[in-house]
Structure formats: C-alpha cells, structure tokens
Amino acid sequence: MGLEMAETDWASLIVQIFWLLFFILLFTGANQKIQMKLWSMDIRNKLRIIYKYFNDDEDKVKNLLKNLGVASPELLFKRVLDFFTIQPVDIEPTDIIKRLDHLLRTSDKSFRRLVASYLPGIDRYERSLIETSLSIVAALYMVYKIIRHYLLLGEKENNWILLMQLELVMPQIMRIVETYHKALDAFTTGKPIGDGVGPLVAYRLIELGEVVSRRIVEETSITELRLDNRRYIIIKAEGPGSNVGHPGAVLASVIEDLKGGVDLVVTIDAALKLEGEENGEIAEGVGAAIGDPGPEKIAIERATTKYGIPLRAVIVKMGLAEAIQGMRKEIYEAGERTVEYIRRLVKELTPINSTVVIAGIGNTMGIPG
Amino acid sequence: MISSQDAITWIAVISAIILSIYFMMESMRKPKEPEYETMEILECPKCGYTVTKEFEPGDFIGMIKGKCPKCGTPLIIKAIYEVEKKNEKNLKTPNNL
Numbered sequence: 001m002g003l004e005m006a007e008t009d010w011a012s013l014i015v016q017i018f019w020l021l022f023f024i025l026l027f028t029g030a031n032q033k034i035q036m037k038l039w040s041m042d043i044r045n046k047l048r049i050i051y052k053y054f055n056d057d058e059d060k061v062k063n064l065l066k067n068l069g070v071a072s073p074e075l076l077f078k079r080v081l082d083f084f085t086i087q088p089v090d091i092e093p094t095d096i097i098k099r100l101d102h103l104l105r106t107s108d109k110s111f112r113r114l115v116a117s118y119l120p121g122i123d124r125y126e127r128s129l130i131e132t133s134l135s136i137v138a139a140l141y142m143v144y145k146i147i148r149h150y151l152l153l154g155e156k157e158n159n160w161i162l163l164m165q166l167e168l169v170m171p172q173i174m175r176i177v178e179t180y181h182k183a184l185d186a187f188t189t190g191k192p193i194g195d196g197v198g199p200l201v202a203y204r205l206i207e208l209g210e211v212v213s214r215r216i217v218e219e220t221s222i223t224e225l226r227l228d229n230r231r232y233i234i235i236k237a238e239g240p241g242s243n244v245g246h247p248g249a250v251l252a253s254v255i256e257d258l259k260g261g262v263d264l265v266v267t268i269d270a271a272l273k274l275e276g277e278e279n280g281e282i283a284e285g286v287g288a289a290i291g292d293p294g295p296e297k298i299a300i301e302r303a304t305t306k307y308g309i310p311l312r313a314v315i316v317k318m319g320l321a322e323a324i325q326g327m328r329k330e331i332y333e334a335g336e337r338t339v340e341y342i343r344r345l346v347k348e349l350t351p352i353n354s355t356v357v358i359a360g361i362g363n364t365m366g367i368p369g
Numbered sequence: 370m371i372s373s374q375d376a377i378t379w380i381a382v383i384s385a386i387i388l389s390i391y392f393m394m395e396s397m398r399k400p401k402e403p404e405y406e407t408m409e410i411l412e413c414p415k416c417g418y419t420v421t422k423e424f425e426p427g428d429f430i431g432m433i434k435g436k437c438p439k440c441g442t443p444l445i446i447k448a449i450y451e452v453e454k455k456n457e458k459n460l461k462t463p464n465n466l
C-alpha cells in the first residue's frame with residue numbers, strides 16, 4: 001500500500017513541477033530566450049555548413065589555379081572575394097540603363113582583367129571557366145558573410161524577430177547554397193549547363209541551315225543562314241567557353257544594320273519553373289525572354305518597338321538547380337524539341353523569303369558556335 | 370493498485386516524450402538527393418555510328434574526339450547531358466533477407 005502511494009505522488013509531482021516551470025518561463029519571457037537560443041544554434045550549424053562549402057570550393061579553385069601555374073592564388077582570392085559593383089542612382093532614372101550598362105560592362109572587364117593579370121598566357125576558354133568558378137566561390141562567400149552578419153546582429157541586440165526571420169528563410173538559403181556548391185563542378189570542367197538550352201537550340205539551327213556568313217561582335221556570334229526558304233540570323237554567345245555575351249545589344253545593332261528589315265524576332269531562354277511544373281516544359285509567348293539586369297532586355301524591346309517587329313519568346317522551364325548545374329537529359333531533349341518548335345513557329349508566322357532573327361539566350365559553356 | 374487517473378497521467382507523460390522525440394528525428398531526417406553522372410554521345414558524321422561515353426573535362430558539343438571504328442572518320446560529340454545514377458543498392462538483393 002505504501003509503495004503504491006509513493007508512485008501516485010511521483011507522477012503528480014512531475015506534472016506539478018512541469019506546469020510550475022511552464023508558467024515561470026511564460027511569465028518571465030525566458031521561454032523566448034530558450035527559443036532564441038535554439039534558433040541561433042540551428043542557424044550557427046547551417047552557417048558552419050555554408051562555410052564548409054565555401055572552403056571546399058575555394059580549395060578546389062585554388063588547386064585549379066596552382067595547376068595553371070599561379071604561385072600564390074591567395075592574393076587573387078583576396079581581391080576577388082570582396083569585389084563589388086555599386087548600383088546606380090535610381091531616384092533620378094534619366095539614362096539609368098546607360099549608366100547601369102556602363103557599370104556592368106566595367107565590372108565585367110575589371111574582373112576579367114584582374115583574373116587575366118594573375119593568369120598571363122592562358123587561353124580564353126580556360127580563363128572563362130576560371131572566371132565563373134571564382135564568381136561562384138565569391139557568391140558563396142557573400143552569402144556566408146551576410147548570414148553571419150544577421151546572426152551576430154540578432155544575438156547582440158536580442159532581436160528574436162530577426163533571428164526568427166533568419167531561421168525561417170534558412171532552408172531556402174541552404175537550398176540555393178547547395179545548388180551553387182554543386183554547380184561548381186560543371187564550371188570547372190566546362191560541361192553544358194541547363195541555362196545553355198537557348199544557345200544549344202541556336203547551335204542546332206546553325207547545324208541544320210546552310211551558313212552564309214558568320215561574325216563575332218562583343219563576344220556574341222551572328223550567323224546568317226538559309227533554312228526552310230527563309231533567311232535566318234542566329235545570335236548566341238560565342239562558345240564553347242563560359243560566356244553569356246551581349247545578345248541584346250547585338251540583336252539591336254543587327255536590326256539597325258538591316259534598317260528594320262526583319263519580319264520576326266524570337267528569343268529562346270531557360271526560365272525558372274514554378275514548383276509543381278515539370279522540368280523541360282516548353283512554353284511560348286510574347287516579349288524578350290532574357291534574364292539580365294536590364295540593359296540587354298531593353299535593347300531588344302526598343303529595337304523591335306522602333307520598327308514594329310513582332311517579338312516572340314520561347315522558354316524551357318527548369319528549376320534553379322537544373323539551370324546552373326550540368327544539363328540534365330530532360331532539358332537536353334527539350335532543347336531538341338524546341339528546335340522543331342521554333343521552325344514550326346517561324347513557318348506559321350512568316351511568309352517565304354522573310355528575314356527572321358533568332359536569339360539563343362544563356363550561358364553557352366560546352367556549346368560552340 | 371494504480372488508480373486510473375494515475376495511469377492516464379503516466380500515459381500522457383510518456384506519449385509526450387515519444388512524440389517530441391519523433392518530431393525531432395523527423396526534422397533531422399533529410400530526403401536523399403539523386404546523384405547524376407555526365408554522359409556524352411559521339412556520332413560518326415559519315416556512317417551514323419554512335420557511342421555513349423563518360424564525359425571528360427574540357428569536352429564540348431561539336432568537338433572532334435576519336436575515330437569511328439567502322440569507317441575511320443573522326444567522331445563528333447553530338448550531345449552532353451546528365452543522367453541519374455542507377456542506385457546499385459536497389460539492384461542487389463539485400464543480404465539480410
């Protein structure tokens with residue numbers, strides 16, 4: 001009997017203590033402190049993973065540079081990792097596109113010159129791969145720095161809302177970081193990525209047609225050819241290095257050169273799919289399918305608007321991982337289907353002997369032409 | 370005898386512990402991501418012979434690589450893409466069956 005009494009006491013005592021603790025925590029706000037501690041611990045762990053990714057990738061690129069004969073890649077990394085471009089003033093939007101274009105081009109050129117100064121005598125193909133690999137490492141470092149900043153700030157100021165927000169966006173950030181980390185492999189080996197589907201379609205069209213002429217302007221190739229009784233002008237970034245070229249500016253200058261004598265402009269690009277959509281789905285629409293910060297896209301819109309040329313777009317849908325990592329088979333096959341799609345679209349929309357400009361937008365790594 | 374109210378208390382305490390452990394494990398479990406390998410298709414422009422090989426760094430579409438074993442014409446890389454790695458564990462019969 002005595003033993004059974006003790007057991008009853010223990011059970012209710014535990015429950016009593018539990019409730020008492022619960023209310024003390026609730027009224028003193030200490031439960032929030034515990035919650036905050038848990039969040040910051042979790043963020044810290046994830047931050048450690050991000051740093052590990054950054055570190056691994058940095059070592060990988062450093063080794064690559066050492067193999068190419070760079071004695072001390074640390075100096076190059078120091079300059080590259082903190083390289084920045086300041087956004088132009090936007091409260092006064094007059095000529096903002098010109099200013100943005102200027103800043104982007106200068107940034108591009110300076111970055112290239114910086115890399116080239118450490119790698120004299122390296123060929124362009126190899127250099128383009130190094131440049132993109134370096135910018136991936138720099139992007140990872142940037143994410144690491146920003147997350148660390150908000151974590152330390154939240155802890156310092158006991159800002160639990162900041163930590164909560166950070167904790168809630170961490171899964172999304174981790175997914176993006178992992179995607180970038182995995183993308184490095186494609187850029188160090190030079191294999192086509194999903195974003196290259198636009199240039200791939202352009203290259204296939206060049207293969208199919210009877211090439212009349214070919215020239216390179218601003219790292220962008222312009223190929224004129226005959227196909228399906230029409231004059232095709234194909235614009236794509238010059239391959240097979242890691243390069244996106246300047247398809248917008250070049251397309252605009254091609255239209256200007258022909259004094260607007262173009263019957264149709266089609267842009268082809270990879271587009272981010274919505275959750276639930278299939279990889280490799282093809283869709284068509286109207287407008288300039290290009291994901292640059294602005295200057296290239298507006299050049300296409302302005303040139304086609306000036307001469308009233310129909311501007312059509314064909315997109316291949318894919319997730320971020322599929323877009324910046326090695327081209328998956330379903331994306332490749334979608335590219336092959338897009339070639340036929342474009343030919344049918346052109347036949348539908350233009351009479352025989354018209355001039356059609358096709359721009360394959362995206363990074364042409366691993367795809368020549 | 371243990372009273373029924375007592376039993377209920379114990380059951381509540383134990384199930385609360387089990388539930389919290391279950392949720393903790395659930396949140397830690399990560400879905401396994403598929404692994405990919407990169408393949409390339411080489412094609413003979415003359416006789417149409419094709420062969421699938423593993424991608425090597427530096428290869429690109431349109432590159433000339435090797436010779437056709439049938440007619441000796443240089444082979445051209447027609448395609449490069451990634452395919453999901455076949456999971457070897459699924460193919461083998463588990464030992465503990």
Ligand SMILES: [Zn+2]
Binds near residue numbers: 417438440
């Ligand atoms: Zn052959």
